[in-house]
Amino acid sequence: MSLADKVLAVNNDLPIRTDKPVHSGKVRSVYWLTEADSARLIKEKGYDVTSDAPLAIMVISDRISAFDCIWHGEGGMNGVPGKGAALNAISNHWFKLFREQGLADSHILDIPHPFVWIVQKAKPVMIEAICRQYITGSMWRAYAKGEREFCGIEIADGLNKDQKLPELLITPSTKGILTGIPGVPEQDDVNITRANIADNFAAFNFRSADDIDQYEKLLKEGFNLISNELAKLDQVFVDTKFEFGYVTDAQGNEKLIYMDEVGTPDSSRIWDGPQYRNGNVVENSKEGFRQLLLSHFPDPDILLNKDRMEERSALARDNALPESVLMEVSKTYTGIAEKITGEKIELSDNPKAEIIEILRDQYGLID
Incomplete structure (x- = not known):
């Protein structure tokens, strides 16, 4: 199995039951559940929300955006291995600490899979x-x-x-x-x-x-x-x-x-x-990827100048980044996630199939 197969790049095509359009952002896609499914899950799982609260399934991807563009790599690698799981693991960790230490709750009600949150609608x-x-x-x-x-x-x-x-x-x-x-x-x-x-x-x-x-x-x-x-x-x-x-x-x-x-x-x-x-700035964040892009292309002004958005979009579309670049980014994301959470980020062989199985068998959200 190639590395590209382990990347979840497209996350807006899951067969989750919904009667609204799927909202797909730069990194996450949101599936609003039907009123019936929302009410059923609130009752079954005992979520601390009103009985008629709208719920959604939020699925993260491994896509990487920078300078308002989505970037891809050679060999059909349309994202960064481990990135989605790392981001969710870090957020889960901090949200949990916020709640435990009495700061405030988050929009997350349940975490069925490392790529998936069940969330309540917030204003x-x-x-x-x-x-x-x-x-x-x-x-x-x-x-x-x-x-x-x-x-x-x-x-x-x-x-x-x-x-x-x-x-x-x-x-x-x-x-x-x-x-x-x-x-x-x-x-x-x-x-x-x-x-x-x-x-x-x-x-x-x-x-x-x-x-x-x-x-x-x-x-x-x-x-x-x-x-x-x-x-x-x-x-x-x-x-x-x-x-x-x-x-x-x-x-x-x-x-x-x-x-x-x-x-x-x-x-x-x-x-x-x-x-x-020691006087050096070593980024354990996406900023490292941004700096890498600025030094990778001969004319960094394209990435920094909002008036050159058309050229920038073409740059992201037409240039597959070397696999080594995306693996370096993967190392940054999984490395800091493992430091923060104390747990290893495991790369799933087929995240999409796993998500479908869990949401079907444990949550009854897939026909």
Whole structure:
């Protein structure tokens, strides 16, 4: 069996019973269950949600996206072996710790397979919340050009690239295109200030102004928990993205929860501690793959310049990356997952067949 066979690249064609279109994102696909199946599973499995809550099956893939494109490799390798299982294992680990230590729940109700989550529908807060502990990446590029204000926060002069910031910064941006908010451009992923959020909390889907404090508390507590745990492994938690939403539990209480994924190499930067202390940045995150792409192609501006999106899409479509490159990325993802969880990431011979069997036999979701 070839390595390409062990990669789950297409995850939106599973025969899961649904009466809605399958939503396929860059990495995950979402299958909304029928009302009857949702109600049946809630009863059978005792999930802590209202009896009529909509449930979905979320299936991760091994696809890898960077610079808003999906990349592939030679020999029909349309993803990175072990990546999907590694991302889910890491998120599962942090979500579990958040719950155990009394921070907040997540959208995950059940984990039938390393590639699969059963989730409840959440009303998302329309903010991508970025927490930064070090100055690097896009923030450093802007700082180096003389910018000193980020999301309404003033930053001191005299900082060096990759230096630890004096305090943890929250630099939020919009999730999706929001309309009619004064001072906020109508485009996806645009930086916003705390004042923007406070003045228009309902437009960002917050239930009340008080929930902004709760959201910031969960951001900081979540970041610090992961940072402290990674420090025990001599890894540096540099920055990360959090997403939040509202759900209602079986008692009818509406609560703010963590959703999407947390503390993964896709949503965070994680640096190797010993190397950082020696003055080197060694990425244990997707940032390493981005840097690799920038050095792999002769004209990196195509990857960085939003006005060259057409050329960029062609670059990703027409260039199969060497297998060795994807295996290096695989090593990064599975390596950090095994460090964090303390368990080996096993490559499945046929993940799709396994998922179908479990969802059919144990959950009755496949005809």
